[in-house]
Amino acid sequence: MGLITFASALTTSALYYDSDQAGQYFTAAPVSLLSKTYTNSMLAVLNARKRIRDRQQLEQASPSELPTLPTRH
Numbered sequence: 001m002g003l004i005t006f007a008s009a010l011t012t013s014a015l016y017y018d019s020d021q022a023g024q025y026f027t028a029a030p031v032s033l034l035s036k037t038y039t040n041s042m043l044a045v046l047n048a049r050k051r052i053r054d055r056q057q058l059e060q061a062s063p064s065e066l067p068t069l070p071t072r073h
Contacts (some may be wrong), residue, residue, distance in 0.1 A: 005037040 012030040 002041055005034070005041050008034045008037050 008030050012027050012034055015026045015030065
C-alpha cells in the first residue's frame with residue numbers, strides 16, 4: 001500500500017510543479033486519491049499491529065521457554 005501512496009504523492013507533486021498553465025487543475029485527481037491511500041495505509045498499519053499483538057500473546061501462552069534448573073543454596 002505504501003508504494004501506491006508514494007506513486008500518488010509523486011504524481012501530485014510532479015503535476016503541481018510542472019504545470020505551466022495557471023488555473024489548470026491537473027492535480028485534482030491524484031490529490032483525491034492521495035487522501036484515500038493515506039487512510040488505507042494507516043488502517044493497514046493498525047490492522048497489522050493487532051495481528052502482531054495477538055501473535056505475541058499466543059507465543060507467551062505456549063511453553064517455548066527453556067526450563068531452568070533449580071539451584072541449591
